[in-house]
Amino acid sequence: MTYFLPQADTVLSAARGLALANPGLIEVNSSPLYLRARTSNPNRTVGLVAGGGSGHEPLHTGLLGPGGLDAVCPGEIFASPHNRQIYEASAAAAKSNGVLLIIKNYTGDVINFQIAAERLRHDGIPVATVLVDDDLATDSTEAATGRRGTAATVVLEKLLGAFADQGAKLDELAALGADIVARSRSLAVAARAQTSPSTAAPAFDLNPGTLDYGVGIHGERGTRTIEHRPVEELVAQMTDDLLTALPAGQDKVLAVVNGLGATTSLELHAIGSVLHDLLAARGITPLAIVPGTFTAALDMAGFSITLTHMKPEWADLWTAPADTPLVLPSLTLTPDTAAAVVAEPETTAAGEGEAPASRAVLDRYAAIVSQAHANLTALDQLVGDGDFGDNLAGGVRRAVKRNAAGTDGVAALAEAFLNDVGGTSGPLFGLLFQDLATVSWSDDQAPDAGAVADAAKASLDAIHRVGGAKVGDCTLVDALAPATDALAAAASDGSDSPFTAAAEAAVQGALSTASLTPRRGRASYVGQHAIGVPDPGSFGVALLFTALAGVYEPATATRLPDPERLTAR
Structure with a gap:
């Protein structure tokens, strides 16, 4: 290996090290992970929160402190932070006029920050967002995703930090941020x-x-x-x-x-x-x-x-004083004398010690995902950053732990993927599991197929609202939409194998993505290079319906392809 990184808690260790290197400036919250400035300008009425995948340092964390950001949410390497990190960091950093979220235009970042924004609004906290999309290389009308957010984020955060210290209101900061990005x-x-x-x-x-x-x-x-x-x-x-x-x-x-x-x-x-x-x-x-x-x-x-x-007035914002780890031109750093690392214990799952209501679907899905893990990673490396297999398997492992503590299997999947799994796929699968968890699940009796179809359709609508994906964009929607339709049709016809029909439709939908040019997600940035590579997220959906068929329709599920062979390229 060429990196000198601890194998466990890599990002947390780096966050703690940054706090120790900047005594009195930064505190680290470990569960969920975020960093917060210990002090801020008394004139500031809006908290500034940013974040993104690790591996880009000193981006974000370097501008944490007075004159810069109030909180930073680091994801795993090249993976977005999950919405729980952003939500809790924002709630902690919000001031009298609310909080401004600074988002780099990557699908995972956008989805997780927007979900966090919805949660903040639900709590009555004023919130606005600025989307950074400065990357000229992706300035194309062909991809619905739009331009990526890259190094202009540093300029944006410095200028906004100085403006916030002047007492600027939420709408004024959002307007300035949009103007900076446009220029x-x-x-x-x-x-x-x-x-x-x-x-x-x-x-x-x-x-x-x-x-x-x-x-x-x-x-x-x-x-x-x-x-x-x-x-x-x-x-x-x-x-x-x-x-x-x-x-x-x-x-x-x-x-x-x-x-x-x-x-x-x-x-x-x-x-x-x-x-x-x-x-x-x-x-x-x-x-x-x-x-x-x-x-x-x-x-x-x-x-x-x-x-x-x-603009002429921006020069004074650039040269305004700041107390952050990163020293930009015309800035001086005045370190404090004490370090503080705030660690909160992880919360246990609800209902710990109780017998789980159901676990057959979760156990089957866990086994299937384990079979396909390596192949899903290999596929994602061809079109993205290779994190999908790890994210999916890691989320399932977290769900298994929650299930062992007493949470229903499908509900455990929803909690794990919504609260603990970052990247693009984690929260989207969380929305799917969240709606499926509204169905009554049992280990020995199949649920009503119509109810499952309705829940899947609700999740499909939610995923579209959050990320904008539709059939043909080469995403998990290309498997989920046909599976939902097939399940609803089979339920309406009184079929004795509705979940097998849904799994077959999902498999075909997933395989069909190999012929599509991606229009959403990180794969959209490689364009034609992605043709011939099926979307890994769509396979995650197909494997879920394969698990349902295996649990509730074992006789007909034998006609479904082996998960490892299905995902092999």
Whole structure:
């Protein structure tokens, strides 16, 4: 392995280390995990909360403290934080005028932050959001997901932090955030992919003498591969592409030269020098050239450039004082003298010690997911970051523990996936299990198929409301929708094997995603590269209906494909 990371509690250990390195500035809540600034400007009336997958440091956590963010929610490596982290961090950070959530435009982040926002609104806490979508490489009308959120997040958080310290209200902060994002664009290039923590190999291969142009911060391939040209020519191409995408008529920019993890300070400063001269030659005044590693992609060898067309009043926000771990130009850090790590014990499942109401479906699903785990990981590595197999298996393991403590099997799945599983798939599967948990489940008698179909349809509607996915977008919906229809039809016809019919429809729906171009989720960023690879999330749904058929219709379930062979590529 090339990383020096503890095998257990990796992100928690790093969070605790950051707090220890910044005495008196940060406290760490361990369950759920979030970091909170111990103090803030007394003028501030709105809490600022951000977060995202780990591996991008010092993004988010580096700007935690007075003049910056009030709370940060770190997910696992390259996986979004789950909505419970965001909800509880936001509730803790909210001030008299509420809380502003800063969201990078990745499907998992968007869904989890929006679910947290709904929970906050339900509690009566004023909440608004700012969506960061600065990545020029994904500026395409073909993918419904939209542009990714990358290194402009650093600029946004610094400016918003200073504005919040002036006593700005929630709507004023949201409006400023939207304006900053609209006037910012970023573009990244890489000479070597990041090393996968799972395989210890590069996430993708590049031929010698080539670069990937337009890479993402999770290791997504670039929009095209180009010749490894001299840095002056490369920076000129990137600069021209960025300036073309930004609003015309602006002559002052803030320029961030961001390392992606393995790019040295020597290189970044040299690139900054080249960039300064290029901007000046084009009649543009760089208010500041800011080199450094601010939004990493683990140890990717590459860099990004972010240009923000600055309004005159924003300069004072950039240079306003702050007390955060990351020291940006014109800022001074005044460390305090005491460290505090606040740890809360994990709560036990409801009904601990009671006999679980049902467990057959959960046990069967756990066995099937275990069979398919490696294949699901391999599929996700081809189109995403390879976390789906781990997320699905980890969620099921958590549900098994809850079930052992007395929670009904399907309800245990709902609680585990909604509260404890991050990434894109975790909360979406949580919505599915949440509606299925409204059905009366038994280990020895099949539930009413019509009731299960109604519950599945309710979850399908909820998933569409949250993420916007529909049939044909190459997501879990492509398996869930036909399974729901088949189950409802079989129930209406009085079929004696409705769950087998639903499983067959889900399997066919999952297999059909191999011919689709993804329009939602992280796979949408690789576009045509994903064709031929079935969506891993759709297989997760197909395996669930396979488990239902296996429990309640063992005679007809024998005609369903073996889970391991089904998910093999």
